Amino acid sequence: MPHDELNKEPERTPLPFWARCVVALFCSALYAMAVPYTSAVYELDLAVAFGIATVQCGSLVLAAVRPRLGATVHLASIAALVLVTRDSDADMWPLPVSGMISLGALVLLLGVRERWTISFGAWWASVAMLVALIVLTPDRYADPDQWGTNLTIYTSYTLLVLGAAIAVGQRHRIRAELATARKNVELAEAQRVLFEERARIARELHDVVAHSMSLVHMQALSAPARLGPTRPEVERDFEDIARSAGTALAEMRQLLGALRPGDSRADLAPQPQIKDITDLAAGTVRAGIPVQLDVTPGAGAASPIAQLTAYRIVQEALSNVARHAPSASADVSIDVHGTALHVRVLNGPPAHSQAGPTASPDRGGHGLRGMRERVTLLGGSLETGPDRTGGYAVEAILPSAIIEQASSQSVAPEESR
Template identity: 30%
Template sequence: MSRRGRPERPPGRGRRAWRWTTTPVRAGGRAVLVRPAQALGRRLNQVGPRGWDLVLWLVTAVLFIIGWPTVQLSHEVQGSLMPVVAAIGVAPLLLARLHPLLGWGLWTVGGVVVPLLFDRAPGYDFPWQVTAFLVLLALLFAVALRDGARAIAITWLVTAVLFVVLLPNELSAGWVFGVTAVMGVGLLVRWLVRSRRELAEQTELGELERARRAIAEERTRIARDLHDVVAHRMSMVVVQAQSAPYRLGGVEPEVSKEFASIADQAREALNEVRGMLGVLRSDGQLAEDVPQPGTDDVLEMLQRARAAGLDLSWEGTGDPSRCGASTAMVLYRILQESLANASRHAPGAPVTVDVDFGDQVLLLVRNGPSSRAPGPGRHSGQGIIGMQSRAASVGGGLTAEPTVDGGFEVRAHLPARAASDPAAADAAS
């Protein structure tokens, strides 16, 4: 025997020869069953309700087969009534899984009626058959395992009174103690099962919490990497654009104005990136808590685009105040993407923007054919798909297609207030 309580490996035998250990397994700081008991518990869990019902039927049948021919050893019963008396003592066992309290009640009625109707056999001191007594112990164990405290107390009290009344004086006290021990074991098993279940739930909650913590850490890492890769470089663009007129001598006013426009565009993009990074860094902050562009920012964006050199004209009709926050954000993003595509794919082409703020927000962005070659760069073709997804997110739609003269146009129709807007929700309610 080794120092840790494990058997020494028998000579000439492999690892499959030794399967047991006395060292307890610990989970969450609490000692649980040893390995053989854990294996037995897993096997019992695999039985299932139907399997347990089959076991109860088989045990009841065996007890009935034993009790039928031995009835006259305990009571003076006629031959025709022997199967009835045997069935009264063992049939309540069938209710041990689903309704143990009801099974105990039926057994108690039978346990009172049989001794009153039939005399005991000579030399037999018990009022019930041995098989019936075993069924009573099983039902008491099941009651302690499944029912409430009040039912357990009533069951124990009635059974104790029944033993005191029907058993001889020299046996009643011992058997009352035995019944108490059986129900105590049932309560202990119940506590162990509940403890194991609570331990499993706590373990699962701990795993979920660790998963949430890992997600939060990953979000923070992504935010940090994006800040290092994107925000720092954009900050350099802002600094270079702002300082270029001072670092370079003889800069004309038009060129200085162009540098200022570049700095403004880069600064706005930097602010948006920082807003998204703030959402990534704070796990409890909602995306709605970050300031989003609205209708007031649309005119400013159009002016900046024209100042950046885009041949742009626009016209707006209707009341922009009727536009909800979600629709305004989608409108801003679609217009932003459309202008970026026009400047990238059709440089030098005139661009017109028409916006109508009515019951629906109608947006039309059209650019003519380009007189110059498109700028360099790789284009994945995901811009139009992204605009369509944004429009669909508020219940609208978007089409983008070439025009007859070789240009391109984007048409979007959006609800004035999406269902997610607070005002729309209040109106619906």
């Protein structure tokens, strides 16, 4: 995952539809009050009152979509309202009631949607603007009773609104940041587990291929002695085969050595094959889960990689049964169809609950995703999901898995209870 995506700041949460409806209704009511109020109380020309109220209420609607631009336009409309009413004899100055209400609504919108620094900065700008306009109006400034009470009321009540809005806004922002961080951690963990599973698959494939390459190397070296005197060019060919096999084996170990966590002796052990599924089923039975095992004669003739994949699929599927449906029974079948190997694991519903399937979620690299990685490497297909009985089914098809027809190697069907 890219580093900038992990550290990405949560985007601004848009206002829900109901909140936009509230803003629209509030602006309509404010507009219906502001035009006649400012026109009558401050003796403004109707056209001037209409224009200022239109910008004033429209900027609040704009602030619901683009908060910063809306705030700038709104402060400009308030400045115009203060300037056109400063020659009036009305006592409510510099802020009429309509201006005080609209500025409070602006502070509320900014506090909920923006960072506290932006909303506090807008509030501070409104106070500084009002103080500057008061100072620039000598007639009004000379009498503190004309503006002191008005400014004190505005400052006090908008501070309360600002504090409440910031608390609500920061709460939503923190929740959004926590949700984003949780999602990033889950994605990083899923990728880590997936990489670990791929490394494990690579190590197992290496061990399987390395075993075959070692046999080729040994047979090529011993062939001249076993065949007796041969022509010199034949001996050179065997030497070239042995040399190529040894070189390929050394290069493979060098390339995949980084995948081995230290000098682990467990990685040097033979990889499990289909014949080992019998012991796997027996261990599951001892854990208290009835298992019925049916392996078709000829499955043991599959390639070592295909047998390892089949074993891991059965192993993971039985582990899921133990975790998610511990009281259920499991049916394991491995069939041969032409050159394809079919692996199927079906578990019934838990005995204590028949309400529905207990699916294993595909969350990490060691579960269903790990199965899918293995099957995909062999060009096969994997299907998982609930079945009609309320249990869970895992079915894999490994094409071109059979490399020869088995004559005698087989595992008899076995039922363990």
